[in-house]
Amino acid sequence: MTAPDNPSLASKRREILPYVLACVTMAVTVLTLHLMGRIWWCACGQRFLWTGDIWSEHCSQHLVDPYLFSHISHGFWFYGLIMWLPLRYTRPSLGWALCIATIIECAWEVLENSPIIINRYRAVTISIGYTGDSVINSGMDIVACACGVFIARALGFAKTLALFVAFELGTLLWVRDNLTLNVLMLIWPIDAIRQWQSAIAG
Ligand SMILES: [Zn+2]
Known part of the structure; x- marks a missing residue:
């Protein structure tokens, strides 16, 4: 029997395929962002973590x-x-959930760094000086999203929801911005919120 016909090897390959695809998508995205003209790390020349x-x-x-x-x-x-909405009846494995989430996040990072979204951020949100993320920052954002998938899987619905609320409230108090406000202000900017957010600019 040749190696590809070995059932355990074939199933292992099937198992790792979504992880490989996620990594390839990430690598292609990083390269795309670089080719779009994003700088690798901050223009200040320093390398802060x-x-x-x-x-x-x-x-x-x-x-x-x-x-x-x-x-x-x-x-x-x-x-x-991914787990609960349209695919509920064909529940994907953790690997495929990670792969799908990574593809969506990568697509968003490319879109976020395209002129249409950069100009939208500059025009209507507190990110007036926004000129796009650095490649290292976008890459880390994608990794953070992937971590979120693993965390959600490990914690289950209730604890993940609690953690999400904690993140939202924590960053709201800390920097007056969070995912909810970010999405809201990008789609439907509210001047009073923008002024409140800007009030802590130092
Ligand atoms: Zn810097």
């Missing part, structure tokens, strides 16, 4: 910033939707 000030020019330009939490929440939502 963390930047906490969302008002500075370093935000979304270094490895991790407060928006990490909203990207982990993307993973929660994608996992929840």
Whole structure:
């Protein structure tokens, strides 16, 4: 019997296929962002692992910033939707859920760094000086989303929901921004909220 016909090897390959596809999608996205002209790391020339000030020019330009939490929440939502909505009756494995979530997140990162969304952010949200994420920041956002999928799987619905609410409230108090406001302000900007958010700009 030749190797590909070995049933255990074939099933192992089937099992790892979605993880391989997720990694390939991530690599292609990173390359795409680079080819779109995104810089690898912040233009300031330093290499911070963390930047906490969302008002500075370093935000979304270094490895991790407060928006990490909203990207982990993307993973929660994608996992929840993939597992419970249209695919409910053909429940995908963790691997395929991760793969689908990664593809959606990668598509969003490319869209987020395209002129149409960059200009929208600049026009209607607090991200007036937003010029797109650095490649390292986008890459980390995708990894955060993938982590969110694993966390949601491990915690189950109630604990994941509690963690999501904690992230939302925590970042709301901390930087006056979160996933809910980010989506709301991008789609339907409310001036009073923008002014409240801007009031802590230092
Ligand atoms: Zn910087």
